Amino acid sequence: MRFRPNPITALALGALFFWTAGSFAAVSLESLSESETALLKSTLKVLDPLVNERKTAGTAPLITFEELYAPLKPEQADFLDAVRRLDPAELKGSSRKLPPPSAGDTFVRLDHQRMLKEGKPTPLDPQYLPRPAFEAYQRMMEAMEQDLGKRLLVESGYRSPAYQLYLFIFYMPKHGHSIRETNRHVALPGCSEHGSPARQAIDFITPGGVNGEDRPEEFEELQEYGWLLVRAGEFGFHLSYPRSGPSAFEPWHWHWEGAQAVIARDREAKP
Numbered sequence: 001m002r003f004r005p006n007p008i009t010a011l012a013l014g015a016l017f018f019w020t021a022g023s024f025a026a027v028s029l030e031s032l033s034e035s036e037t038a039l040l041k042s043t044l045k046v047l048d049p050l051v052n053e054r055k056t057a058g059t060a061p062l063i064t065f066e067e068l069y070a071p072l073k074p075e076q077a078d079f080l081d082a083v084r085r086l087d088p089a090e091l092k093g094s095s096r097k098l099p100p101p102s103a104g105d106t107f108v109r110l111d112h113q114r115m116l117k118e119g120k121p122t123p124l125d126p127q128y129l130p131r132p133a134f135e136a137y138q139r140m141m142e143a144m145e146q147d148l149g150k151r152l153l154v155e156s157g158y159r160s161p162a163y164q165l166y167l168f169i170f171y172m173p174k175h176g177h178s179i180r181e182t183n184r185h186v187a188l189p190g191c192s193e194h195g196s197p198a199r200q201a202i203d204f205i206t207p208g209g210v211n212g213e214d215r216p217e218e219f220e221e222l223q224e225y226g227w228l229l230v231r232a233g234e235f236g237f238h239l240s241y242p243r244s245g246p247s248a249f250e251p252w253h254w255h256w257e258g259a260q261a262v263i264a265r266d267r268e269a270k271p
């Protein structure tokens with residue numbers, strides 16, 4: 001007998017199709033299922049060596065979605081897509097979508113940054129900043145040097161949305177395979193100020209290696225931090241996560257909001 005679905009069966013089949021096709025869109029927020037955890041593990045097994053290679057080359061922060069997806073099997077790509085499509089509003093964190101990078105952005109590579117690690121001079125991984133944010137950072141450091149005789153280094157600057165996606169899944173096992181818990185510590189791709197040149201974030205570290213990661217108070221007590229509170233605004237930099245805010249206090253994370261000021265200045269400069 002040929003199978004001829006009546007309208008009710010057709011409806012049910014349609015619903016089943018959408019349920020299965022959309023099953024990854026509903027990736028579990030609280031705790032990944034066993035199959036999702038296995039998929040995460042197999043995806044990281046493919047991506048870790050790729051990203052490590054890019055780290056050695058100093059180009060990990062610029063990785064594109066095409067490069068990240070290239071070695072993945074379809075089900076691994078679907079899993080990444082599900083994480084990429086997560087709605088920040090649904091996670092009820094403080095994340096929100098930010099303007100993405102645009103084709104015209106140019107990035108300055110910061111090589112040769114050195115800090116002391118256990119008393120030894122150690123190079124930092126190369127970092128990238130969109131040119132206007134880099135220029136503002138340089139002007140700010142010149143002023144800090146004049147006032148304090150000190151400078152801050154860029155521990156983390158621009159991170160492409162694809163690299164942010166990798167970082168998000170990389171940290172999931174450390175946060176109990178919970179998307180919600182991971183999101184308390186790592187922004188979703190498209191929601192990080194590190195990936196939005198219009199609002200570019202910099203994580204600062206002192207040449208002595210103080211970054212506040214283990215103890216925010218250590219960074220908060222720095223003379224450089226006190227200086228930033230008073231003068232960073234002059235250079236377009238603002239503290240993103242103050243002590244009194246809804247997110248965890250991050251005294252090292254400052255974002256640049258000077259894009260509008262630069263556009264206005266360039267307009268004025270034109271004859």
Ligand SMILES: [Zn+2]
Nearest residue numbers: 201202203253
């Ligand atoms: Zn940051």
